[in-house]
Amino acid sequence: AQSVTQLDSHVSVSEGTPVLLRCNYSSSYSPSLFWYVQHPNKGLQLLLKYTSAATLVKGINGFEAEFKKSETSFHLTKPSAHMSDAAEYFCVVSVGEYGNKLVFGAGTILRVKS
Amino acid sequence: NAGVMQNPRHLVRRRGQEARLRCSPMKGHSHVYWYRQLPEEGLKFMVYLQKENIIDESGMPKERFSAEFPKEGPSILRIQQVVRGDSAAYFCASSPPGQGKTTEQFFGPGTRLTVL
Numbered sequence: 001a002q003s004v005t006q007l008d009s010h011v012s013v014s015e016g017t018p019v020l021l022r023c024n025y026s027s028s029y030s031p032s033l034f035w036y037v038q039h040p041n042k043g044l045q046l047l048l049k050y051t052s053a054a055t056l057v058k059g060i061n062g063f064e065a066e067f068k069k070s071e072t073s074f075h076l077t078k079p080s081a082h083m084s085d086a087a088e089y090f091c092v093v094s095v096g097e098y099g100n101k102l103v104f105g106a107g108t109i110l111r112v113k114s
Numbered sequence: 115n116a117g118v119m120q121n122p123r124h125l126v127r128r129r130g131q132e133a134r135l136r137c138s139p140m141k142g143h144s145h146v147y148w149y150r151q152l153p154e155e156g157l158k159f160m161v162y163l164q165k166e167n168i169i170d171e172s173g174m175p176k177e178r179f180s181a182e183f184p185k186e187g188p189s190i191l192r193i194q195q196v197v198r199g200d201s202a203a204y205f206c207a208s209s210p211p212g213q214g215k216t217t218e219q220f221f222g223p224g225t226r227l228t229v230l
Contacts, residue, residue: 044221104156
């Protein structure tokens with residue numbers, strides 16, 4: 001079964017320093033992978049998605065992720081953290097006969113210190 | 115273009131009562147999904163619907179839960195005889211048709227159900 005594992009439940013960085021949120025996936029074939037962000041008491045917003053067109057995917061707000069098949073990873077990065085980046089981040093894979101069922105990782109809470 | 119709308123945003127029910135959660139998809143979207151987020155957990159898929167059809171309900175509990183997406187009006191997630199374990203945030207998402215597994219799902223703000 002396809003799944004994703006987020007390796008850190010909490011990450012804390014200082015404002016202006018790089019962000020790395022780690023995600024490994026399990027899939028028997030080329031997956032469709034997403035990163036979503038959830039701010040407190042808000043819905044989820046798509047940051048970026050991997051659809052096999054390019055291994056380095058650029059998203060909104062300066063985030064990007066690299067699909068590495070050899071490592072079965074899809075880590076999310078940002079060169080310089082901003083206070084507004086503090087939120088919970090979910091790595092997601094789409095599964096199912098119709099490819100429309102999203103399977104979420106457990107989430108990583110990002111804290112940004114001033 | 116308004117986003118996915120869910121109401122109510124907060125719902126309090128006593129054990130044994132019924133809860134009805136509503137979701138209006140984005141304009142032009144004919145696919146609706148419901149997810150549940152229990153405290154300290156990620157979202158779990160419940161059901162995938164198209165207009166008047168349930169496509170995939172593999173994540174729905176076998177009893178007390180039902181969902182519909184009628185030809186007219188919002189999608190409804192109905193929970194009968196609620197129990198404390200039903201307390202969670204319920205998120206609705208929608209998507210346009212025809213994009214398969216790369217489809218972006220647009221999420222609503224969620225309904226937070228509290229069962230007393």
